[in-house]
Amino acid sequence: MTSIGTPRVRGTHSLQLRFMLWVFASAALIAVVAATVAYQLAQARALASGRSSVEALATAVEKTLAIGAYAQDAVLLQEVAGGLARNELVNRVEVLAADGRALAQARRPGAPGDAHGTLLARPLVSPFDARESLGQLRVHLNDAKVQADADREAYTLAAAMAGQAALLALILYLLAARMVSRPIVRLASAMRRTAPGTGAHLETPAAHANDEIGVLIAGANTLLEANERQLQTERRLRAEVEAMEAQYRQIFDSSSAGIFVIDERGRLINGNPTVSRVVGLSMDALRSLSEDDFISRVFHRPDLVRQMIDEAVRRGETVSADLELVQHGESRRWVHCLISVQRADGQTVEGVIYDITERKSDENAVRYRAEHDALTELKNRAAAEATLERFVKEARGRNAPLAVACLDLDGFKQINDTHGHQAGDEVLVACAERMRAAVRRSSDLVARLGGDEFLIALRDVGPGDAVLAQVMQELVATLSQPVRLSTGQEVSVGVSIGIACLPTHGADPPGLVRAADEALYHVKRHGKQAFAIALAS
Secondary structure: OOOOOOOOOOHHHOHHHHHHHHHHHHHHHHHHHHHHHHHHHHHHHHHHHHHHHHHHHHHHHHHHHHHHHHHOOHHHHHHHHHHHHOOOOEEEEEEEEOOOOEEEEEEOOOOOOOOOOOEEEEEEEOOOOOOOEEEEEEEEEOHHHHHHHHHHHHHHHHHHHHHHHHHHHHHHHHHHHHHHHHHHHHHHHHHHHOOOOOOOOOOOOHHHOOOHHHHHHHHHHHHHHHHHHHHHHHHHHHHHHHHHHHHHHHHHHHOOOEEEEEEOOOOEEEEOHHHHHHHOOOHHHHHHHHHOOHHHHHEOOHHHHHHHHHHHHHHOOOEEEEEEEOOOOOOOOEEEEEEEEEOEOEOEEEEEEEEOHHHHHHHHHHHHHHHEOOOOOOEOHHHHHHHHHHHHHHHHHHOOOEEEEEEEEEOHHHHHHHHOHHHHHHHHHHHHHHHHHHOOOOOOEEEEEEOOEEEEEEEOOOOOOHHHHHHHHHHHHHHOOOEEOOOOOEEOOEEEEEEEEEOOOOOOHHHHHHHHHHHHHHHHHOOOOEEEEOOOO
């Protein structure tokens, strides 16, 4: 089995890179905030420290200046003021008397003449009487120096804080890369190399046996085992399905029954070779019906098949019927067809057909023998009665006339007695053929009731129709013509015909036959070789 390649993680999709970016971004934000706070705190502390230093100096010389002011010692006051002015945190020093006179003044070398800065004022009191004010010490701070020292200290602290944050971020990244990211990358690479279904497992490093990485590897191995079991089950099921499909395909292809599946539009979806053989089409021609109407191309009466489909849908079960196929050549072919409809995913019609042409031919032959006279091949008495019953029912339903004629051959017994039964049979066959020729084969009935008795039924013919007299005259004329026997001899018979019409002479088959018989005997009593219509009842 080919393993599925895991895409290699690149660029901004790398979890490790994103983690690093987030760590450094967080560290940068923390560093900015910390540096800002540290800068402000350091600056405030530095400013306070500078002021405190100057105040400490002022406190140190305060008593000396008080003594100088009390003694009015200008030299002492000037030396002390000059000493203070030499401090780099001081711009200018002034010693004022109580009345506001300047007792001493000094300016730091290099300080601008107009530099004043922040003023620090301290009162000078008498060394002997604290209540006696002698003057005031005024110190103007070097704000630029104080600010520069504060900035330098603040920058140093802010840089230290930012460096600390960056170092912490780097340490966190290295620790995360070593303890989390790198094991995960190795695990991902190992999983990418592991082919599903091979039974391979991931090895758990000893350092990660009891931590989250070990849990992740154990979970991955559990997933691999489940996948392996699933693949094995899938392989087994696939093999079983393939074996079953092969078996069913063999059954489908080799079945003696024709099996076909069509869609709701009548197009062929699938059909086995037996269908091709039964319907008389090649497999290529059969496959072409996937784009054509299979029902119309195969069945002689497509409407019957569609009725079967509708009935199968309505009843929810399989329906069957004997159906004639479209004729290819002169022979008629029949199948027994079973139709079922599946509606799970759209409507599909499943059909099974069995070739019953031979059986149908046998049935037709049996039916023909059961319904026809063996000698003349005319309808026999039973078939004549059933057909006449149907004719009468149809005529009464359409309010149409019907003529029934009973015929009896004159002189037949003499031929039978003189020339034998073989000659009599030949006369009967010849007379039957002449009767068939005198009527409409597609709609009228000609039957042998027994011996030399026959029956003819003419549909849609009434007692006043000229066609009735014409047909009867033709029958009298043709049946009176000589019949050449197989021995070469010629013999002749005559015919007596009695006619009854629906509804004039009867309303049902027995009544019509009785009326026709009475007319027949009337002809026989009055010279034969003629026809007569029964009297109206």
